[in-house]
Amino acid sequence: MLELKSVRAGYGGFQALFDVSLEVGHGEAVGVIGPNGAGKTTLMRVISGLIRPTSGSIVMEGVDLVATPSHRIVEVGIAHVPEGRRLFPRMSVEDNLRMGGFVPAARPKFRQRLELVYELFPRLRERCRQLAGSMSGGEQQMCAIGRALMSEPKLLLLDEPSAGLAPVIVEQLFELLKRIRAGGLTVLIVEQNVQQVLRVVDRAYLLKAGRIRAAGPAAGLLGSATIREAYLGA
Amino acid sequence: MGIVDIFLLEALINGVLLGGVLALLSLGLNLIFGVIDVVWICYAELIMLGMYGMYFLSGVYQAPIVLSAAVCIIGVGLLGVLLHLLVIAPLLGSPPINQLLATGGVLFFLQSAATVLFGVEFKNLGLRLPVLKVSGVFISYARLLAFGAAVIGMVLVYLFLTRTYTGAAIRAIAQDRQIMTLMGVDSRRIYLITSAIGGALAGLAACLLVLQYDVHPFVGLSFGPITFLICVLGGLGNFVGGFIAAFVFAEIISLGGLYFDLEWGYVFAFAFFIVMMFVRPQGLLARRS
Numbered sequence: 227m228l229e230l231k232s233v234r235a236g237y238g239g240f241q242a243l244f245d246v247s248l249e250v251g252h253g254e255a256v257g258v259i260g261p262n263g264a265g266k267t268t269l270m271r272v273i274s275g276l277i278r279p280t281s282g283s284i285v286m287e288g289v290d291l292v293a294t295p296s297h298r299i300v301e302v303g304i305a306h307v308p309e310g311r312r313l314f315p316r317m318s319v320e321d322n323l324r325m326g327g328f329v330p331a332a333r334p335k336f337r338q339r340l341e342l343v344y345e346l347f348p349r350l351r352e353r354c355r356q357l358a359g360s361m362s363g364g365e366q367q368m369c370a371i372g373r374a375l376m377s378e379p380k381l382l383l384l385d386e387p388s389a390g391l392a393p394v395i396v397e398q399l400f401e402l403l404k405r406i407r408a409g410g411l412t413v414l415i416v417e418q419n420v421q422q423v424l425r426v427v428d429r430a431y432l433l434k435a436g437r438i439r440a441a442g443p444a445a446g447l448l449g450s451a452t453i454r455e456a457y458l459g460a
Numbered sequence: 461m462g463i464v465d466i467f468l469l470e471a472l473i474n475g476v477l478l479g480g481v482l483a484l485l486s487l488g489l490n491l492i493f494g495v496i497d498v499v500w501i502c503y504a505e506l507i508m509l510g511m512y513g514m515y516f517l518s519g520v521y522q523a524p525i526v527l528s529a530a531v532c533i534i535g536v537g538l539l540g541v542l543l544h545l546l547v548i549a550p551l552l553g554s555p556p557i558n559q560l561l562a563t564g565g566v567l568f569f570l571q572s573a574a575t576v577l578f579g580v581e582f583k584n585l586g587l588r589l590p591v592l593k594v595s596g597v598f599i600s601y602a603r604l605l606a607f608g609a610a611v612i613g614m615v616l617v618y619l620f621l622t623r624t625y626t627g628a629a630i631r632a633i634a635q636d637r638q639i640m641t642l643m644g645v646d647s648r649r650i651y652l653i654t655s656a657i658g659g660a661l662a663g664l665a666a667c668l669l670v671l672q673y674d675v676h677p678f679v680g681l682s683f684g685p686i687t688f689l690i691c692v693l694g695g696l697g698n699f700v701g702g703f704i705a706a707f708v709f710a711e712i713i714s715l716g717g718l719y720f721d722l723e724w725g726y727v728f729a730f731a732f733f734i735v736m737m738f739v740r741p742q743g744l745l746a747r748r749s
Contacts, residue, residue, distance in 0.1 A: 300644040314635045325632050329644035
């Protein structure tokens with residue numbers, strides 16, 4: 227479904243990704259793990275077009291994303307839940323969700339998608355008129371995921387969804403991710419929370435210092451020596 | 461009712477009427493700042509051009525006033541788009557001071573160009589609108605009309621911002637411009653639409669102000685600084701704050717003018733502004749961050 231080949235990217239003179247290649251198949255849940263500063267967020271941004279690669283190719287279902295204007299990538303079927311949630315704090319929950327369904331194709335389905343998101347996150351229905359910035363971190367994360375689902379994506383990019391949340395909330399969040407997956411959505415998730423994320427995904431890549439260092443089924447990576455090394459910095 | 465009470469009531473009403481027009485002016489500037497993060501220092505000069513437009517269309521060529529107003533609003537709206545494309549867009553990545561200097565340059569350019577083209581004489585529509593008398597209180601029909609039209613203009617903008625997808629995107633981009641592309645929003649398009657609305661609001665303001673004031677190349681100086689101060693007082697980019705600040709300012713001007721001379725009203729208003737900058741530097745409705 228999504229294929230990256232030898233992608234290089236960075237900010238200004240700083241290169242964050244070196245020849246990264248990875249693949250996500252239909253209906254798969256793929257994790258990208260790695261220590262702080264490994265380039266995980268850059269990887270997500272380069273896929274959704276927030277930054278453009280300096281070389282390499284990114285193809286989603288035959289569409290060349292490198293040649294697609296950034297704001298049209300969501301129409302290809304990719305929704306990105308950014309690091310830090312990035313809700314519109316002074317807009318209501320429902321207006322935030324409306325922005326998620328901004329693309330012309332999603333507008334006629336607004337009510338239907340809204341219902342789906344509210345069923346998934348009943349808390350958002352209760353808070354639909356509340357300003358997004360006034361909610362708790364967990365509620366904001368639900369809203370951010372809900373907003374991404376509004377565009378009816380085929381591929382959901384999640385960047386550190388558990389960051390800054392209490393352990394109980396993180397537990398709930400990963401339960402919800404399983405339910406979202408059950409709906410047939412393909413998921414690419416970046417996490418620091420290795421133990422937890424490896425229980426949700428099918429496969430995972432280990433990213434360190436901008437390069438893919440290991441890849442394989444989640445179960446295999448859980449006990450792998452490479453992973454332990456990467457985190458201990460050995 | 462005593463004679464003092466009637467004057468007081470009159471001043472209060474005039475304050476509200478003035479407040480409506482000032483609120484309209486500040487809405488345009490605030491919208492541009494909130495969305496594009498640029499201050500159009502030359503905002504009042506767009507109004508000046510609109511006033512000349514009204515003068516020529518309606519005063520010289522005798523076109524129907526409603527038609528002139530429509531042409532004027534659309535025309536200044538297009539000037540807003542032009543200003544964005546020619547001056548703002550190329551400087552979006554530059555330091556804010558450069559953008560400020562560039563729009564400041566446009567201010568003097570427009571003033572000088574207007575002097576060359578139209579001369580320095582004061583011109584007016586030659587329209588004399590009646591004064592209404594309601595139970596002893598005199599209300600200028602021109603001010604009432606200006607207030608009404610300003611309120612209608614603001615309500616239309618409010619409905620646009622709250623009821624349409626483009627309006628929601630305009631509000632959203634003011635809160636987080638980087639992630640707008642993730643929503644599938646083309647920021648450049650939103651900037652153009654916002655510039656057109658900001659310009660159109662200046663055009664509407666021109667139509668209303670030309671009913672009360674003579675137009676000359678430097679007329680912008682009468683409205684520009686006060687509009688900018690109102691926006692700062694309300695918190696730059698904060699639409700509601702600007703709205704409230706406009707009425708606070710207008711009442712100070714109007715009541716100050718009642719108890720002292722008219723000019724004293726402005727002195728009090730600007731003194732109030734300076735004091736408020738010490739007390740609430742982030743604006744009346746400071747955002748919690």
